[in-house]
Amino acid sequence: MLNSHDILETINMIDNENLDVRTITMGISLLDCIDPDADRACDKIYDKICRYAQNLVKTGEDISKEYGIPIINKRISVTPISMIAGANPGVNPVRFALALDRAAKTVGVNFIGGYSALVHKGFSPGDYALIESIPEALSRTEFVCSSVNIGSTKAGINMDAVAKMGGIVNRVAELTADRDCIGAAKLVVFCNAPEDNPFMAGAFHGTGEPDCEINVGVSGPGVVRAALAKAGDCDITAIADIIKKTAFKVTRMGQLVAQEASRRLCVPFGIVDLSLAPTPAIGDSVAYILEEMGLECCGAHGTTAALALLNDAVKKGGVMASSHVGGLSGAFIPVTEDAGMIHAAQCGALTLTKLEAMTAVCSVGLDMIAIPGDTPDEVISAIIADEAAIGMVNSKTTAVRVIPAIGKKVGDELNFGGLLGGGPVMEVNRYSPAKFIHRGGRIPAPMQSLKN
């Protein structure tokens, strides 16, 4: 029999601690939409997405109502478009982005990910054309998200792609400068990109995935923080234990939603992504968890250790709660989407160098960071190279999603609103890495890749 303490605990988590399922993401393969005629390919893409995802939003809302759990986002990820558009040389891939955008609008999702290319070892002509088209695609669409994988532990780092992406990030920001450079918030540069990630902006549907599947991303920084606050003075071992127990409960909820969505949509269940994903809402912050552990402000010395503990405990607690775990799974540290991070950046406690160190021990990487609008392409490329190196050597996913704030300087603010939040423009190191970046070539795969 259920006991009332458990019931009230769940209700309290939802009402007061921002417990939610962050996203139900339907992964859809578009490989069968490849067509020598680009217009026909786009029609097939639009039709397939609309057919498969027609009930996605409604099903998400029904489950949310029935189980009483907020499900914040319903989204779609698709096969990297470079693989589809590669069959249409000479055609501007932006028309594929427009087809995705139309489909997203029709089915009512708030993002569609997969305007992507995987170039960790080299470019195909389709990859190259797609990357070149990203600025136009992101400036002309509302819902499309883009990602490029430029490195992996197995393949090393494609430094030609790294050099290219610095410029692409700047162009995207320039073309959307009238909307607080929001385009750059929808572009992620990855190393070791997962193929089943449900979280935007980096979601795409990998080629090893089934025709269609349901992946769910859980959340719950507020719940973890509240549990730590209740525990009061206890040692670090006890802190890790509390986080594990809380992560277990949060993930079980995600698993239930994933199974239910999979059953109702008649689509296989893929994975649950065990992530602590913050939102700008007060109380829903990963930084506040670190502060609850005893740091005066996120970014202080000790932050990396606290985050490593948090990230590990979330996984240990979550992994038993779900039958299949995947995606990014870990604590996110997107600066503009986290009230505590925004505050820490504003007061100067949190810097780009500290964030880089933090990315070595948590999920993803330099995420949602506003940098000065006059940052040279090469500096952005070098930021990407550093992050990719951390990911490559540590066999983990890392990513860069920085937003050059066009026309703004350090201390100014960007404000996207909604889940993307806003925050201060942060200082970058001004010494030039240009010669290093322009050498091109590949960083060879590290010893860690030789596991056979």
Add this chain to the structure above:
Amino acid sequence: MRAVITVIGKDMVGILAKVSTVCAENGVNVLEVTQSILQEMFAMIMMVDISACTIPFNELSDKLTAMGDSMGLRIHVMHEDIFNSMHRI
């Protein structure tokens, strides 16, 4: 199918009566009721059987939530599986 109705808020006369009236009107059978005063707040938990419910779950939930709002109470209606999965291994 069983659901859990929780009512949280300031104590007043007739809460149980009003909630059970909505249940009765819509074919919802009340299986168990516990109520307590926690931190000066009234908290009632009802386990109900909704297999014979005459309206869709969503409507029942909306009805009770709206009634709660009008009385300054927070009323949740949730499928029991959410609690089973979160609190049982």
